[in-house]
């Protein structure tokens with residue numbers, strides 16, 4: 304179980320606004336996160352990854368306390384074993400597709416498997432600027448999986464994919480997540496629950 308109890312002052316167009324989130328997420332499940340634009344969905348993912356710091360907070364993943372502001376516990380992002388799919392992909396311009404994946408794992412067989420899941424074999428030597436938007440997005444997803452993350456945080460990860468690609472990616476990703484025992488939190492407007500992909504949902508209000 305992931306236990307989250309955080310308070311973050313977020314900047315809005317007319318000053319500051321407190322973002323208070325107290326909830327739990329089931330581990331080894333896919334949870335879709337809903338909420339209106341600007342409510343703080345991306346901020347929640349970044350706080351879980353350790354990329355944004357809340358003013359006050361507590362995060363426990365199973366029996367590991369990742370963040371406890373009162374006790375000055377704050378695990379570094381790299382200690383959290385989290386994969387992150389950023390809304391803007393955040394790819395490395397100088398690395399090829401294959402190098403992006405090898406950055407996360409030395410396991411060449413696993414890299415080949417990821418390339419197949421993302422239908423990216425033909426582009427493995429390409430750099431991001433030689434890829435389409437949908438290919439860049441698939442690479443961002445594969446890179447996040449390369450480290451075999453304990454938690455996979457995905458921010459609008461399928462927005463640039465057409466329906467057919469999205470369907471086949473969802474079909475191939477789910478067994479991998481089950482095999483890796485990865486907990487997945489995904490922010491997306493695409494109805495993953497009706498697709499039978501997301502198992503749970505959480506709405507940020």
Ligand SMILES: Nc1ncnc2c1ncn2[C@@H]1O[C@H](COP(=O)(O)OP(=O)(O)OP(=O)(O)O)[C@@H](O)[C@H]1O
Nearest residue numbers: 312313314315339340341342343344345346347355
């Ligand atoms: N590091 C930060 N510190 C303080 N405020 C922030 C920080 N990052 C984002 N914000 C503010 O937090 C608010 C929520 O942003 P966020 O991107 O988390 O929303 P969202 O729910 O993901 O929105 P959308 O669905 O439009 O992507 C915005 O008003 C933004 O300006």
